[in-house]
Amino acid sequence: MSMFKDPFDPKALLSKRCSCGGAHAEADHGHVAAAAVPVGEEARWERVVDAAVLRAVFPVDAQRRLFLRTVGAATAMAAISSVLPLGTAREAFAQGGMPEKKDLKVGFIPITCATPIIMAHPMGFYAKHGLDVEVVKTAGWAVIRDKALAKEYDAAHMLSPMPLAISLGVGATATPWTIPAIENINGQAITLAMKHKDKRDPKDWKGFKFAVPFDYSMHNYLLRYYVAEHGLDPDKDISIRSVPPPEMVANLRADNIDGFLGPDPFNQRAVFDGVGFIHMLTKEMWDGHPCCAFAISKEFAGANPNTYKALLKSIIEATAYASKQENRLEIAKAIAPTNYLNQPETVLAQILTGTYADGLGNVKKDPNRIDFDPFPWNQFAIWMLTQMKRWGQLKADVDYGKVASEVFLATDTAGMMKEMGLTPPDPSKKTIVVMGKAFDPAKPAAYVDGFAIKRT
Numbered sequence: 001m002s003m004f005k006d007p008f009d010p011k012a013l014l015s016k017r018c019s020c021g022g023a024h025a026e027a028d029h030g031h032v033a034a035a036a037v038p039v040g041e042e043a044r045w046e047r048v049v050d051a052a053v054l055r056a057v058f059p060v061d062a063q064r065r066l067f068l069r070t071v072g073a074a075t076a077m078a079a080i081s082s083v084l085p086l087g088t089a090r091e092a093f094a095q096g097g098m099p100e101k102k103d104l105k106v107g108f109i110p111i112t113c114a115t116p117i118i119m120a121h122p123m124g125f126y127a128k129h130g131l132d133v134e135v136v137k138t139a140g141w142a143v144i145r146d147k148a149l150a151k152e153y154d155a156a157h158m159l160s161p162m163p164l165a166i167s168l169g170v171g172a173t174a175t176p177w178t179i180p181a182i183e184n185i186n187g188q189a190i191t192l193a194m195k196h197k198d199k200r201d202p203k204d205w206k207g208f209k210f211a212v213p214f215d216y217s218m219h220n221y222l223l224r225y226y227v228a229e230h231g232l233d234p235d236k237d238i239s240i241r242s243v244p245p246p247e248m249v250a251n252l253r254a255d256n257i258d259g260f261l262g263p264d265p266f267n268q269r270a271v272f273d274g275v276g277f278i279h280m281l282t283k284e285m286w287d288g289h290p291c292c293a294f295a296i297s298k299e300f301a302g303a304n305p306n307t308y309k310a311l312l313k314s315i316i317e318a319t320a321y322a323s324k325q326e327n328r329l330e331i332a333k334a335i336a337p338t339n340y341l342n343q344p345e346t347v348l349a350q351i352l353t354g355t356y357a358d359g360l361g362n363v364k365k366d367p368n369r370i371d372f373d374p375f376p377w378n379q380f381a382i383w384m385l386t387q388m389k390r391w392g393q394l395k396a397d398v399d400y401g402k403v404a405s406e407v408f409l410a411t412d413t414a415g416m417m418k419e420m421g422l423t424p425p426d427p428s429k430k431t432i433v434v435m436g437k438a439f440d441p442a443k444p445a446a447y448v449d450g451f452a453i454k455r456t
Contacts, residue, residue, distance in 0.1 A: 099130055099307040101154065106311075107138045107147055108157035109213075110341045111245050111263040112351050112370060113184045113292035115331060116318040117157045118341070122334045125318045129310040137339065140244035141214040148297070149175060155311060157183065158295040161384045163407050165216040170393055176298040179376045180308075180409045180416075181315045183292040187351075187370030188219060188282040189267040190226070192259035193252055197277055197360060202230035211243035211251060211260035218291050221387040222282050223261040228453040229435050234391075235455070252276050263291065264351045264370065265343045270359070272347050277359030281369060286434045288371075290380045312416050315374065320422065322372040328352035374417075376408040379430040382441040386448050392455035400444040 058064035068076050108114040118135055120126050126133040138144050141159060148156045149172065163177035164170075192199070199205065205227065212219040224234040234240060243251055248260045253275045260266075261282070270276030282289060294315045301308040321327055332348035335341050341348065350356035354367040381404035388394045405411075414424035432439040439447060448456060 097306045099310050100304040101307045102130065102132050104131060104133045104154040104307070104311070105136055105152065106133055106155045106157070107136045107144050107153040109141065109144060109245060110137055110343075111292075112265055112335075112341070112348065113187055113263050114157040115322050115335060115352075115370075116181075116183055116315055116372060116374075117294060118335045119322065119331050120314050120318040122340075123318070123321075123331075125314040125321075126311075128317075129314050131307070131310050131314065133311075133314075135340075139246075141217070141242075145172060148295070149173070151300075154300060154307075155294065155296040158293055159214055159217040159219075160290045160293040160380065161216040161218065161221070161388065162214070163293070163295045164381060164384055164388070164403065165393070167407050168394070168398070168403065170388065171216060176406075177295060178298055178301065178407055178409050179293040179295050179381075180301075180312050180412050181294040181319065181374040182290045182376050182380070183294055183315075183319070183372070183374075185288050185290055185371050185373050186281065186283040186368060187291055188222070188261065188263055190223070190259060190261045190279040190282070191248075191252070191267045191270050191276045191359075192279045193255070193257075193276055194274070194359070196258060200279065202227055202232060205232065205258075206237045208238045208258040209256070210238055210240050211248055211257045211262065212240055213245050213262055214242050216388070216393070218282075218289060218384070219261045219263070221384065221391075222285055222289070224391060225387070225434060226261075226285060228451070233453050249273060249275065265341060265347050268347050268351050268356060269343065271357055272344070274359075278356075281366065283366075283368065286432070287368070288373075289434075290377075293376070294374075309416070312412070313420060316413070316416060316420060316422070319372045319374040325353070325367055374413060375425055375427075376410050376413055377430045378404040378408050378410055378427065379432055379439075379441040381408040382444050383432055383434075383439055386439075386444045389444075389456060390448050390451055390454045400441075 058067065071079070106117060108117050121133060121135045136153065138147065141162065144153075144156050144158060145162060145166065147153045148158075149166070158179075160179060160182065163179050166172050166175050166177040168174060196208075210223060212223055214220065220240065223240065227234050227238060232238060241257075243257070243260065245263050245266055248257075248262050248266045249270050251257045252260065252270055253273070259276070259279070267276075267278055271278060294312075296308065296311070322331055329349055329352075332345055332352050336343055336345045336348055351370060354369040355363065355365050356369065358364055378401070382400045385394065385398060385400050385403060389398065410427045414427065417424040430441075432441070448454065
């Protein structure tokens with residue numbers, strides 16, 4: 001059909017149409033319909049978009065044809081793309097329309113967990129999907145939360161338990177919030193001050209002062225889980241306080257804390273600066289655990305569905321790119337500058353490639369020290385909710401499965417991955433083992449009751 005003709009062909013007619021919308025006489029419809037068209041559905045619809053753009057630029061078909069004969073198709077395409085990128089128009093058509101809001105602000109904390117959100121800016125993933133995103137470096141998690149709730153940020157890098165807490169009104173006004181994509185898995189560590197290099201047994205940590213990034217964080221829950229499994233009560237035998245990640249190394253150097261369970265690059269930066277050593281990676285407790293997430297309010301996603309889809313596509317593509325080891329050095333270079341992580345490239349390379357110094361004279365190799373997988377498993381959310389319940393953050397009873405499915409949007413992500421040609425996992429098949437103990441997401445209340453040390 002002529003609606004699929006190449007609009008950059010000066011012989012093609014775009015204006016005179018039969019009842020089908022094609023540029024041919026009604027009597028010629030059957031013959032034209034049988035004519036060759038571009039191979040593949042995507043190529044056909046790209047021509048529809050190109051034709052619409054050219055009709056807008058050249059309302060008179062004769063002018064378009066004269067212009068194309070004069071300058072040629074390649075020059076014409078370049079000239080038009082300089083005003084309206086055809087790639088953006090095609091992408092918008094594929095999404096069902098142009099983004100309702102193109103200029104966006106996305107807040108982030110300068111840690112490697114935010115790698116997909118950050119790298120999507122300098123490496124062009126946002127621009128590819130028609131978005132002009134400003135990624136805004138932010139001082140701490142409470143600031144991220146408050147700016148997101150105040151709508152100063154359109155979306156944000158958040159610790160994965162934060163949207164659960166926000167949605168339930170724990171620590172903030174209850175506001176429906178969502179996680180359509182996990183940013184990173186693994187990527188955290190327990191780092192201790194050098195003076196404690198001979199105190200590797202947690203039973204020797206009574207009286208230690210630890211920092212975590214935020215109360216509603218995997219860091220807090222994993223540290224509490226770890227010391228409790230070694231017989232220490234995290235509220236009585238040690239002290240835990242929230243410290244913004246960029247301030248953790250300075251606090252370790254100043255002897256304000258004995259250690260921290262925190263995100264990179266600050267574990268590796270403590271080693272780089274000679275003030276701390278890596279006691280253990282959190283993947284040794286739970287390999288494949290989530291940490292940070294791409295978070296957005298239900299209100300924004302509902303009011304701006306095309307923008308939401310474009311953002312999610314950008315994040316999923318960036319995450320898929322970051323998951324490949326061969327891209328990690330390039331990414332380290334992209335996110336090292338001052339306006340992003342403001343870290344030595346060599347520090348980031350050690351983290352992202354998994355070949356690193358531990359601060360005790362050893363060079364270790366673990367390519368999965370940090371990894372990137374966008375799928376927001378509901379099982380992750382249920383485990384986090386059990387820990388919120390265990391440590392007294394959740395006072396009332398909660399429908400674990402319902403809250404998990406409302407906040408961790410596994411269905412949205414699976415659908416988007418399919419649309420992008422990726423293969424989503426089976427959402428029902430996720431095994432969680434923490435320090436050798438299996439977690440059954442179908443029995444969260446029993447899981448909480450089974451802990452000897454808890455606040456319930």
